[in-house]
Structure formats: C-alpha cells, structure tokens
Amino acid sequence: MSGKTMQNTVGAGRRMNELPWREGLLLLAVIVLVIALPYIFTSGHSLSLLSQMGIAIIFALSYNMLLGQGGMLSFGHAVYYGLGGFITAHVLNMVGDGRLAIPLELMPLIGGLGGLAFAIPLGYINTKRSGVGFAMITLGIGELVAASSLMFTGFFGGEAGVSTNRVTEVTLLPFDYGPSIQVYYLIVAWMLLSVLGMFLLTRTPLGKMANAVRDNQERAQFVGYNPRIVSFIQFSLAGFFAGIAGGLFAINYEILTADTVGVQQSGLVLLMTFIGGVSFFFGPILGAILITYLSISLSNITEAWVLYFGLLFVLMVMYAPSGLAGIIMQHRPVWRAGKLGQLIVPYLVAAVPALILFFGAAAVIEMAYHRSASYDPSVPMELLLWDNVVITTVWPWLFAGLAIVVGGFGLRWAIRRFKAVWDDIHEEMAAGGGA
C-alpha cells in the first residue's frame, strides 16, 4: 500500500480535444459546495477556519509548483508568502491614508506582485544550484529574511509587526469587507482564480518542461531547454501565487509579523503539501484542508500536537510518500473495476488494532506531557474517556503499554491480511477485465 515510488501512474488520459464533461460537473459541484459552506457550518469559529483553509490551499498549491511539479525542495517558501503579505499590508495602509486608491478586491494581486518581485532576484540566486544545494540555499535565504525582519524595522514593523485595516472604503463591489463572511467570499473568489491559474499553468509548455526538468535535467537539455531558466521561471511564478496567499492573509488577519516569513511557516506548508500528496494536482488541496483543521483543533485538545504532526509526517515519509492523494489514486483502478467493496472489510479489520495502537500511544504521550508540564503530576488528569487518571501510579502506563503492544501486533497481522486481499484483487483485475 505504500507505493514504491513517490510518483504514481498519471491518470488514464483522454483525447486532448474532448470536452471534460465529468470533470466540469465535478468542478461546478465543488464551487457550489464551497459557496454554501458557511451556511452549513454557521459558527464564527467555523468561518474563520474555512477562511484559513482557503488561504492555505493557495499557499500549498504554490508550494507544489516547486516540489511536486518542479522537483525543487524549498525550505524557505514562506518568504514570498510573508513578504507578499507585508507589502499588501503597507499598500492597504496607504489606501487607508488616502494616498492610493486601489480597491480591496485587487489587493491580493498586489500581494502576488510583491511575492513575484522578491521571487525574481532570490529565485535567480536559488536556481543556481539544484537538489540538496538548492534546498540549503532556500534555508539560508529563509533564515536571512526572517532574521533581517528585526533589522529593517521600517518595513517589518519590529516586534509588533505591521497592522492594517481592510475597511478602506475603496472597493469595486458594494461591500465594506468588515464582516468575516464577506472576507470569506473574497478568499473563495481568489482561491478559485488561483487554483484555476495554477492548474492551467500545468498544461503549458513551461509547466510541462518544469515536469521534464524534474524528471530528467539532462534529457531536458537535449530537447533544447536550459533547465536553469525553466526552474527560475517556475520559481518566480510560485512566488507570485504564494504572494497572493500572503495578501489574503493580510486582509484576513489585518496583522503581519516576522513569523509569517519564518522557517516554521515554511515547514508547515511543506508538511501540508507532502501529506496531501505531491504527485497529483489536488494533493496539496487535501493536505491544506486537513492540516489546517488539525492544527487548529488539535492544539485545543492537546499540548502534544506538534509531536503528533511530526510523527504523522515521519510515518508518511516512510510508508506513504505519495501522500493522501497518492493513496486515493491507488484505489482508483480498483474502484473502476468495481472491486472496491472487497476492501471494506479488510479496512475495518485493520482499523481496530490501528485505533488501539493509536490510543495507546496517544495515552503515553499525553500522560508524559502531563507529567513534565504540570506542577503536581499526581493530580488526576482527563484522558480520553476516563476522568480520573492518576499518572503517578503504574496502572495507566501498563494499560497504555499493553494497548501499544496488542495494537502493534494486531496491526501487523491485519496489514498482512489486507495485502493479501489487495494482491488478489489486482490479480483478478489483470486476469479478467482490468481498469
């Protein structure tokens, strides 16, 4: 189930000039859903979460222009996100002061141009190397920009950052964008535009050559392309879209701090994109939604959420490097062959020990946190379904340990069984009528 390569079979293609009715309908459904979401999840908290997801989707997709499509691993992509945001904030302030008259609806474009303006010179430096060298340069530049935020206090606003006000009274449509629901729809509009833009880019000569350079730099040279220029342009465009996300960030939160350009933010978008899956266009969308949701809700439940994220990431690198999208797409041929139903029972059977293992491990982690973080560890804590867990006694640890062992062995057995069913299905498919 892990996928031997990081990339997967490109979906079975269709003739270039056929109109994609099914995809078009799906897209329409998604758009309708996205527009309707605030009426399904009506709390203010949900709206804020949805807005965050929208921004994260643009950011993660822009990152995948580098990683998944261009083969460029960057540890400093937040630079263009954050700088786009800072520029937007400054321009917004200028509009608020009356010095400029740019409508709010176009502000994300300003952010994008800001991101682009920095991506061009920095991208030129960055793309001088490839592979690990490239990754290290992005790290270095990322840290440099983050550190310089304390030096250039005029632009970065020092410790307090730069605040702004999105209600500038210069708008195209008759809204003032004060209420968060209006901001949500602004984000949705730009998200749809950006997603469309980045998707279409993958179908252009540059987009395809970026893939080619990713796959085989040497071959790319022998079809006449300078790989460095291809990477440079792809990098710059990725910076543009990251800047758009940054601009929306500025509008949404009305404050920018040095964190937004920092390595934590860069790490987070890497996490989102990778977990979502780098080999498919929609992968980062999944990752952005999931990780945004988890980071907000998990951090409310437990202090250990960074550890859970880290473990999730490491486990995915080891066992599912094609990400969520990769896993989903591996099921596509099975679904088309009508055999998906055969997998339901094996999945359920595997879910049981998996959950036991998970809860056992989570219990250990939570108890350990409680032990090191609280003044008096002997005070009973809440743990899952139990209210009065006293961690200074041996019993909770014993139970948790037992759960881990039982869950672990059970999972190994269940995975073997699952694999057998999976292999059987594929044999049937190869023999009979395949996908």
Place this chain on the structure above:
Amino acid sequence: MFELIVFSIINGLVYGMLLFMLSSGLTLIFSMMGVLNFAHASFYMLGAYAAYQISVYIGFWPALIIAPLIVAFLGALTERYGLRHVHQYGHVAELLFTFGLVYVIDEIVHLIWGRLPVDYRIPPSLDFSLFTLFGATFPAYRGFMLLVALVMFVVLYLVLTKTRVGMIVRASLSYPDMVRALGHNVPMVFTMVFALGTGLAGLAGVIAGNYFITEPGMAWAMGPIVFVVVVFGGLGSIAGALWASLIIGIIQTAAVALPYSLADLFAALGLQLTREAPLADLWFLELARIAPILPYLLLVLILVFRPRGLMGTRET
C-alpha cells in the same frame, strides 16, 4: 582591543572545536551516504540530556562515557529502521525524513524533560579557574572541552588513517559507488558511520550541555551553524570541516564581541553617515546584532559561488 582579539581567538577556538565535533560527524554522514542529517543537532541535544540524566543518578564521569554510547545506539536504530527504509525513495525523501525527525526528537525531549532548561552542571572537580589573562579568568572546564575535542580528533584521525575500517570509510567519502562495487557491506558501514557521527554529536552535547545551557531549543541554535560549517568545509573532507569549524568559530565569537558597524567602517574611510541617511537601518547595524545571521549569509554565498567549499572533493 588586543585583549578582545586574544579572548575572541581563545574562546573561538574552543567553540570551533565544539563545532568540529558536530561537523565531523555530519561530514562523514553527508559525504558517505549523501544524507544531510537535519537531525544531527538533535542528537547533540540528546547527548546533553542523557548526560544530565545520568549525572543525576550516577555522576558526570560515567556520563561522559555512557551518554555518547546511548546516542550512538539511537543513531544506529534510526539509520537501520528509519533512514534505510526511506533510502529507496531517493534523496528528497531522506532529507524530509531527517527534517521530520527534528520535530519529533524536539517534542520527545519536551515530553520527558519539559520546556525549561535542566540543571546540568559542570562537575565540581572541574569547576575552577585555570588561569587568568588580562584580568579575565579562563575556566578549567573550557580547557577540558578543548582537551576532549582534541583527543576525539586524534582518535578519529588514527582510526580513519590507520585502520582497515577507517580506510573503507575514507574511500567511501570520495567514491561511495566504487566501495560498494568492491563488495563491502555498505549498509552495515552506513549504519556504523551514522552511529559514529551521531555518537560524536552526542559527545559534543555531553561536554557542551553543562557549559552552555541544556534546554530544548539547543538543537535549533546549533543546527544551522553546523550545516554552514559542513558546506563551507566541503564535501568529503574532514580536514575541511576542521578548518571551517575553527574559522567560523572564531568569526562567530569575535562578531558577537565587536560593537562595530558598517557605518564605523565608512567613517574610518572618511565617509560620515547620519541616521537620516537612506537604509540607515543597515549601515548602523552592529556586528554583534547580525552575528546570528552570519552563518546563513555565508551558507548562501558559498553555495552560490563555491559549492565545493574550502577543501571539498565533490560538489554539494
């Protein structure tokens, strides 16, 4: 001024040798396996914490021996069950794996020891002043650190140049594929080298943890500088790592101590700038304040202009 320079050099040397302990291991791992072990400084941190824990129960001197061994063992496990599995997915995956490992190790340290610094102390037997120079004392412990680092260097040098295993490792530094083709059990060598590298990092943690401070942020503080040293020194070269460590150690130490800025440089050349000048923020920035980012600046410059580093035998 003279005192400042002397102190900077002496302290810089000590710091540089510490950097060398860390960077020699990283160079070995990077050169041999092509893996840039992001989590290298995390093993350094584990060494410090392990030594703390052991010194609480038993004492410092046993910790000096046991803690690095524990870290080396953990390193071997990481390589055998983690890195080796990820190897099939390519360099990017390996990089991502070690990247994720940083977060995981960080959090595990939080989990066990909490977020505050722990009281890992210099043993009383070493807690005295070795000599005084220009009115400032030179702690014996710093001399001890230097001693350990030197001993480590000598042992490493002897092992690499005089033993058969060392010869294989050295060959693998420059020609890993060839060594594999010659039939050596490369996976086993990899595990050993990874264990050695992380063990060295752990040792550095043992002796530095009580001198500096042992807290969860120490991995992030040390990590980037070690990368710069490795890149600066050059791929495939331990000697390069040594020179780079010393140079960067001295520069870092000196930069923090010197209250000069670019404006001072201009003034010395006859150009007076005022604080209203454009980009005043930049000209009046004191060296001490940009000291933290000097490593990154150096990293970018080297990668762009001389990716081979000082003495590298291969390009990054």
Place this chain on the structure above:
Amino acid sequence: MSTAALRLVDVHKHFGSSHIIRGVSLEVQKGERHAVLGPNGAGKSTLFNLISGRFAPSSGTIELNGQPIHGLPPYKINRMGLSRSFQVTNLFQHMTVFENIRCALLWSRGYRYSFWHLLGWQKELNEEAEHILERIRLTARRDVQASLLSYAEQRALEIGTTIAGGADVILLDEPTAGMSRTESDQAVELLREVTVGKTLMVVEHDMSVVFNLADRISVVVYGQVIATDTPDRIRENQAVQEAYLGQMEVA
C-alpha cells in the same frame, strides 16, 4: 567541398590525471552514417559526452556544421542541430509517452518558455506529436507513463525524443544495448526509417548492426582513433584486428 557535419580536431580529455581521450581527429560528412567501435573503456562514451557538451574537452576543437561547439552547454548544442540518445534510457519517466514526445518538440516549434499557451489547444503541435508516435510505433501506448513501458518500448521512445526536435546530426549511444536479435533488427529498421537524410554517429557493440548500418567506421582504442574506413576495409585492417583479437568476425 561542403563542411563536414561534425569535425573533431586533436581533441584531448583529462579527468584529473587520467588521460582518457588522447588526440582524436575525426570527420563525419553530411548524411553519413558513421559508427564508432572500440573495446570497453576505450573512451567512446566520453567522446560522445564531449561532442554533446556534457564535458568540455581539455584541448582541441569540435565543430558542428562549421560552428565551434566545444565548451558549450548541451542545450545550446542541441539548438544548433545536434541531438543524442543515451545508453541508459534517459526519458521523462513520470510523463506519458505522448508528453515525452511533445516536450521534445516544444523548443524547435518555437514555444520557448511560454506559460500562456494551453497545450491542449495547440493543434499542429499535437498532430505532429501523434505523427511521430506513429513512426516509432507507440501509438497504442500513448497515455502510458514512460517508466511503465517495456525495455524495447522505452528504447523506441528514446529514439523518438531524440529525433523529434528535427536535429540533423544525431548521436546514438548503443541503441540496441540489451536487445534480443529480433528486437535489434526491428530497432535498426526503425532507426533507418526515422533518420533518413540525417547524419548519424553510432556507438555500437553489435557487429551485425554496425556492418548493416554504417557507411564508415572509426575504431577507438585507448582514447585514440586507430583507423577510419569503410566496413570492408576495417575488417581487413591489421591494427584493428590486433586490437580486437578476432572479435571482428561477424556472427
């Protein structure tokens, strides 16, 4: 006398202290099919790498249609009309067969680094890619990812991407490596068809391929050309026989 398609004059290449290519002078005429033979380690691949720009010669000149190309990066040389295939299959492994060919066409059809042309709407480009697919007989595998093709299919795709750009000087590095007799014969047939009118330089070990395909042969031993002549005369050449010790017998 028209300029030679490819001209090497006293080319040397050192790697550190190893002197791999020791003064090679060679001319390939326009439209000629020129084979390069030699024992393993003689430097044939290095020679190809020098011509195609992967390495720069330590000394000496290399000219393509009269223009110097030594020291130029591969993409520039490619744009001047030289293309090559590789001994180890070198494709865009995660892209489909069709996309591989189409990428090979992009530059020569003028698309450059465009990110404003939608490929789906480029009728002529797509038709031409389909046409090349037909010629290399991979139309049925159009939408299969390159890494999933059989070995012979990959080699055919390799040839396709090499000739797609319209280069008129083509370097082929062991095009039939690893193939069975039948596959080899098919590959040679394909090569003959798709390289009509082009200048060909081929490194090969399969003697029957060489003697079928080549107008002239150069034999390289220890980084030097010891003989350049027609196949029949090469077969009788004393020095060549010594170098090969009887390997010149056609199967």
